[in-house]
Amino acid sequence: MTAPVAKKPATAWKDDAATPGRRLELTADQNAAVTARWEAARAAHKVLDAVVEGVEAALAASHGARLEGRQHRLMGLKAFRRKAAMELDDRVPLEKVVGKVQDLNRYTLVFDVKSYTEGVRHTYALLHERGYVIVPDSERNTWEDPVHKGFRAVWQQPDGTVKFEIAFHTPDSFRVKTENHLLYDLYRSSRLRPRGEEAENTTESHEDAAKVVQQRRYSEIPAKGNK
16 A cells, blocks of 8 residues: 655745846745645636636627636746745735735636626626625726726635636727736836835836826727626
């Protein structure tokens, strides 16, 4: 009889990114907590895939529903480590960093422009039928935002053990979001640079430039269906 293979204890982690900037790292204890939280999200991944794919199938013909960004449904472990390390570096307690994260499992649903609002409403109903509830204060409506249009919300099982985010888009808003992703990466990279007056000025200039380009792109989007 083969003995079970014991899991290796988590070790300290350091970001190996080549870009110079803030040094992101986790102690062994921090890395263990972050990795455990990510493993829990990965364990829930297939079940959540089936749930959201069920919503897509139910609303595809009537509302033009389709899932996008399938490769991003589970945040990468390295990305989560980087995110956690940045928050810890900003003096956020480890328990809060691990406990508050709600988008390790995340999905993007796109609806036809004319069916968008009804598509979102039906998604709420279908998830409610399956026993999922909205996480309080998780709904974010940014359709009036000139640089990031969309709507997102987080659901959980009644016991709160499994959480997942869904971002709702029209075809055009999703296209622009995808085009703007490189601008987001540019802004994020500026946040990783050493702190100081020069770094702050660089961050502000990157953010301002990104906002101008994003606003121009979003200004060409047709209005979504009204409630």
